[in-house]
Amino acid sequence: MSRFSLGTHSLPSVSTLPKPVKIVLWISLALLAYALPLLEPPFISTPGVDFGGVLFVVTVYMLVALGLNIVVGYAGLLDLGYVGFYAVGAYTAAILTSFHANWPLLLALPFAVLASTLSGVLLGWPTLRVRGDYLAIVTLGFGEIIRLIAINTEWLGDSRGISNIGRPPSLELFEIPHLNWDTGVPLLDFNDTTTFIEFGVLDQIPYYWLGLTVVILVLIADKLIKDSRVGRAWEATREDEDAAELMGVPTFRFKLLAFATGAFIGGLAGALFASRQSFINPLNFLLLFSILFLAAVVVGGQGNRWGVLVGAFLVAYLPQRFREFDDFRVLVFGLALVLLATLRPEGLFPPRRTVRAKQLEQELDELEEGTDGEEKTHA
Amino acid sequence: MNFEFFFNNLPGLTITGLAFGAIYALIALGYTMVYGVLQLINFAHSEVFMYGTFAMLWAVMALGGAGASGVELVGILLASLAAAMVMSALIALFLERVAYRPLIKRNAPRLIALISAIGASFVLAELMGLRDRVAGWFGLDDDLAPYVDKARINNSIAGVVDAPRWDIAGVSVSSIDLLVIFSAVAMMVVVDQFVRRSKLGKGIRATAQDPETASMMGVNPTRTIQMTFLIGGLMAGVAAFLYMLKIETTKFDVGFLLGVKAFTAAVLGGIGNLRGALLGGLVLGVAENWGSALFGTEWRHVVAFVLLVVILLFRPTGLLGESLGKARA
Amino acid sequence: MPDARILEVDQLTLQFGGLTALDNVSFDIKEGEILGLIGPNGAGKTTCFNAITGVYKPTSGTIRFNGESLAGRKRFQITQSGIARTFQNIRLFPTMTALENVLVGADAQHTTGIVSALFRLPKHRREEIAGHDLAMELLRFMGLAKQADELAANLSYGDQRRLEIARAMATQPKLICLDEPAAGFNPQEKRVLMDLIRKVRDRGFTVLLIEHDMRLVMGVTDRIVVLEFGKKIAEGAPAEIRDNPAVIAAYLGVEEEDAS
Numbered sequence A: 001m002s003r004f005s006l007g008t009h010s011l012p013s014v015s016t017l018p019k020p021v022k023i024v025l026w027i028s029l030a031l032l033a034y035a036l037p038l039l040e041p042p043f044i045s046t047p048g049v050d051f052g053g054v055l056f057v058v059t060v061y062m063l064v065a066l067g068l069n070i071v072v073g074y075a076g077l078l079d080l081g082y083v084g085f086y087a088v089g090a091y092t093a094a095i096l097t098s099f100h101a102n103w104p105l106l107l108a109l110p111f112a113v114l115a116s117t118l119s120g121v122l123l124g125w126p127t128l129r130v131r132g133d134y135l136a137i138v139t140l141g142f143g144e145i146i147r148l149i150a151i152n153t154e155w156l157g158d159s160r161g162i163s164n165i166g167r168p169p170s171l172e173l174f175e176i177p178h179l180n181w182d183t184g185v186p187l188l189d190f191n192d193t194t195t196f197i198e199f200g201v202l203d204q205i206p207y208y209w210l211g212l213t214v215v216i217l218v219l220i221a222d223k224l225i226k227d228s229r230v231g232r233a234w235e236a237t238r239e240d241e242d243a244a245e246l247m248g249v250p251t252f253r254f255k256l257l258a259f260a261t262g263a264f265i266g267g268l269a270g271a272l273f274a275s276r277q278s279f280i281n282p283l284n285f286l287l288l289f290s291i292l293f294l295a296a297v298v299v300g301g302q303g304n305r306w307g308v309l310v311g312a313f314l315v316a317y318l319p320q321r322f323r324e325f326d327d328f329r330v331l332v333f334g335l336a337l338v339l340l341a342t343l344r345p346e347g348l349f350p351p352r353r354t355v356r357a358k359q360l361e362q363e364l365d366e367l368e369e370g371t372d373g374e375e376k377t378h379a
Numbered sequence B: 001m002n003f004e005f006f007f008n009n010l011p012g013l014t015i016t017g018l019a020f021g022a023i024y025a026l027i028a029l030g031y032t033m034v035y036g037v038l039q040l041i042n043f044a045h046s047e048v049f050m051y052g053t054f055a056m057l058w059a060v061m062a063l064g065g066a067g068a069s070g071v072e073l074v075g076i077l078l079a080s081l082a083a084a085m086v087m088s089a090l091i092a093l094f095l096e097r098v099a100y101r102p103l104i105k106r107n108a109p110r111l112i113a114l115i116s117a118i119g120a121s122f123v124l125a126e127l128m129g130l131r132d133r134v135a136g137w138f139g140l141d142d143d144l145a146p147y148v149d150k151a152r153i154n155n156s157i158a159g160v161v162d163a164p165r166w167d168i169a170g171v172s173v174s175s176i177d178l179l180v181i182f183s184a185v186a187m188m189v190v191v192d193q194f195v196r197r198s199k200l201g202k203g204i205r206a207t208a209q210d211p212e213t214a215s216m217m218g219v220n221p222t223r224t225i226q227m228t229f230l231i232g233g234l235m236a237g238v239a240a241f242l243y244m245l246k247i248e249t250t251k252f253d254v255g256f257l258l259g260v261k262a263f264t265a266a267v268l269g270g271i272g273n274l275r276g277a278l279l280g281g282l283v284l285g286v287a288e289n290w291g292s293a294l295f296g297t298e299w300r301h302v303v304a305f306v307l308l309v310v311i312l313l314f315r316p317t318g319l320l321g322e323s324l325g326k327a328r329a
Numbered sequence C: 001m002p003d004a005r006i007l008e009v010d011q012l013t014l015q016f017g018g019l020t021a022l023d024n025v026s027f028d029i030k031e032g033e034i035l036g037l038i039g040p041n042g043a044g045k046t047t048c049f050n051a052i053t054g055v056y057k058p059t060s061g062t063i064r065f066n067g068e069s070l071a072g073r074k075r076f077q078i079t080q081s082g083i084a085r086t087f088q089n090i091r092l093f094p095t096m097t098a099l100e101n102v103l104v105g106a107d108a109q110h111t112t113g114i115v116s117a118l119f120r121l122p123k124h125r126r127e128e129i130a131g132h133d134l135a136m137e138l139l140r141f142m143g144l145a146k147q148a149d150e151l152a153a154n155l156s157y158g159d160q161r162r163l164e165i166a167r168a169m170a171t172q173p174k175l176i177c178l179d180e181p182a183a184g185f186n187p188q189e190k191r192v193l194m195d196l197i198r199k200v201r202d203r204g205f206t207v208l209l210i211e212h213d214m215r216l217v218m219g220v221t222d223r224i225v226v227l228e229f230g231k232k233i234a235e236g237a238p239a240e241i242r243d244n245p246a247v248i249a250a251y252l253g254v255e256e257e258d259a260s
Helices: A019-039 A051-074 A082-099 A105-127 A132-152 A205-226 A229-239 A241-246 A251-277 A287-300 A305-321 A323-327 A329-343 A352-369 B003-008 B010-038 B045-062 B070-105 B110-129 B131-137 B175-197 B199-209 B211-216 B221-247 B254-269 B274-295 B297-314 C045-052 C075-080 C098-109 C114-118 C122-141 C157-170 C187-202 C214-220 C238-243 C245-250 C254-258
Strands: A174-180 A187-196 B165-168 B171-174 C005-016 C019-030 C034-038 C060-065 C083-085 C175-179 C206-210 C223-228 C231-236
Touching: A019 A051, A019 A174, A019 A205, A051 A082, A051 A205, A051 A229, A051 A251, A051 A287, A051 A305, A082 A105, A082 A132, A082 A251, A082 A287, A105 A132, A105 A251, A105 B297, A132 A287, A132 B110, A132 B254, A132 B297, A187 A205, A205 A229, A205 A251, A205 A305, A205 C114, A229 A241, A229 A251, A229 C098, A229 C114, A229 C122, A241 A251, A241 C075, A287 A305, A287 A329, A287 B110, A305 A323, A305 A329, A323 A329, A329 B070, A329 B110, B003 B010, B003 B274, B010 B045, B010 B070, B010 B171, B010 B175, B010 B199, B010 B221, B010 B254, B010 B274, B045 B070, B045 B110, B045 B221, B045 B254, B070 B110, B070 B221, B110 B131, B110 B254, B165 B175, B171 B175, B175 B199, B175 B221, B175 B274, B199 B211, B199 B221, B211 B221, B254 B274, B254 B297, B274 B297, C005 C045, C005 C206, C019 C034, C019 C045, C019 C060, C019 C206, C019 C223, C034 C045, C034 C187, C034 C214, C045 C175, C045 C206, C075 C083, C075 C098, C083 C157, C098 C122, C098 C157, C114 C122, C122 C157, C157 C175, C157 C187, C187 C206, C187 C214, C214 C238, C223 C238, C223 C245, C231 C238, C231 C245, C238 C245
Parallel strands: C019 C231, C034 C206, C034 C223, C083 C175, C175 C206
Antiparallel strands: A174 A187, B165 B171, C005 C019, C005 C060, C223 C231
16 A cells, blocks of 8 residues: 655745745746746647647636635535536626627626625525535536526527627737747747737637636635634534534534635636637536536645645646547546545645644554554444 | 416326336435435436446347347347346446445545545446447447447437337327336335345345444445445336337436436435335426426426425425435434 | 522423433523533433533523523524533544634634635734634643644544633633533543633633533532433532432442542
């Protein structure tokens, strides 16, 4: 038996560095992220598919993963219908900017997010008193009901969908050249440029920048909320809801808040997605997306905001990088779910607390068995 | 709302609804028993059913069902029933061994078990939907062409079985529908009796109520769990056979919708309650058919989902209450 | 006021299906006292706790806390208004640190919500500092200051029991209910615990204590209420209870074992 451990003691801890150094590191990392599609790195770039577009999809999945992480990872609520919030955000943006009105996207966005948050509250209110696995099925039902309503309602474009969805406003300021690696050496290519900042059809990189910015903002918000009474209440509710309530935590309210926050982020992701796609139809909101979203969170490490970012990256990027893989992506991620559940349920990058708990468990096991790593049956 | 159509066709709609419901009930049995014993929603049970439909399909194809008639046809159909039951049972046992047993042994939290179930469901469905590619890897795609072709679209045995329609009291009824209803009820009675009277059946009920005491009384928990999955699988196989007789087509993703409906039926009747599975299935089948007539066929599936959400919110113990195991909060 | 009644249990009856767990139980708890609740197994002691803290709804009878009835109140509201508890089987939040566990308790009296947290408003900052100070102080009081950053699941059994008490105290209750806090302790640890309970009372809390260990109960409580089969069979000072024939009969044979 081998327990492959990405233990925290093998890497120098980021949190022990002095603050100015940390800030410089984060900023450098952010700059690198923004520059990534311009750099067109040879092995990471996706052949045949616009790299900027792929990175945008990655940011959308990252947003979804962060939102779902709050619901599943922090508060411990299994939501199989997250795609429903995503759909509400997308459809609201679509009908406000194209189908029934002609609002600019930036005006429609807050309403899209408001609509999805409201749907989160409406869904949560009756369902959050239902026990664990039933909650999963009810949320699954909700996601499907949303999709079926969309398919069958002409006002929502039914199966034909909605096109010409609004884009963020463009300002053609200057051109940024990409790097060209054809000669083996990176050279600036002034024939291959991105306009700052034009949200057009061909060049997806500005959309990626928008998505990345939103991801960074949500990451910061996530940290602020987690390190507070709200985050503690979510964790306590997840660990032992009855005990939490007896310790004065209004658990129902906080569960509803988790749903609403998750729905907020999900709707935002959906609206951005709709804008970039420019065209949506119910096929964009199938149950299998809820499963892919869940896979991103579970594979990455639920409860760890960085882990789920990695998970989102894998789920969104791999099928694009390896195109043949695309046909198999549901199969592969389904398999990943089963393997992780049976072998490593904490995910690739579990939160620090889980790592510490597991380390102690391992040490105790070894003490009790007297041998190294023999599997212990719990009573 | 199409009241006129509804009232004019009420008897016919009800019979067809009962037939669908009977199929849901047989599948629901698998959900309700596994949940009763393990408190686990076997999300992948829908694929247990789906594989059964393909086994039936392939058996009919392999044995030349298209050209047969009379006694020969009946023989082929019986063979396909056996094939469906065996295939479904095997998939169910495989699932238990691979996706669930490691988790049960570790007393894993429900969330993890559900995740494993969901993953397994998608893996099984996609394997069927990609069978042409998989066959290609082994170089068998030519030899197995009729079986692996058209992997992602409808596969049909239409026209193989030409079932007569009978006129009963002025209502045109399909003999297949009657067969489906009869068989399902008969099978449910058999299982119900088995669980009540046989030693294995009692073991199942004991494990459902109190696994530790049951094992101390000599009931082997692993075998009991296997038996639970086996029975659910066999019933899903029967459901698959009847489904193919009635609908005549199948597809790799047919499991999902049917699975959700069957699960709805199980909860509607009272999860863990075998008789509840039958009642829930029949009620759902009829409600769905009526709803489809009243609101339009495009809303058919919404009826099931709405009913599911409504029951879980307002009466999660179902019509007959939970029974196989104790109600766990 | 030394004789003010902080909790009044008035003809409390609790029935589950056909079983009567509590049958017309009445007693009061005076402010600042340590009241012991004892009785053989199955007498209804934890059930009584559960009724007081809102886990069970009484079939009949009332419970008044500081003069006001607790009927219809949600559990977290009961805690926020001043009743806290520990559990017979330890129920800490296992993957949260000791400090975080106590902070959750301290949060009972806070009102920071998502907006305050997100924008780091003064209320959030104020409550975080106050909560942190209270939590560390309580951890020091319990001798757990060094383990503040340890996961609750990784603490020793004794430390976990003490952490539970610290967490309950952090909710700033007026009445603190301890459910068998000495279970599994050796005599030395029990002596330390007795001392601790007295210190808790001296800080201004009223204590309701369920315990099986007679020596501990006799040694630390001011008054005792005895339950048997859901009924109250005796009430009074420890000396009276010790010589009460009904109590002795209820514990026949059990007293020797538990007096270790």
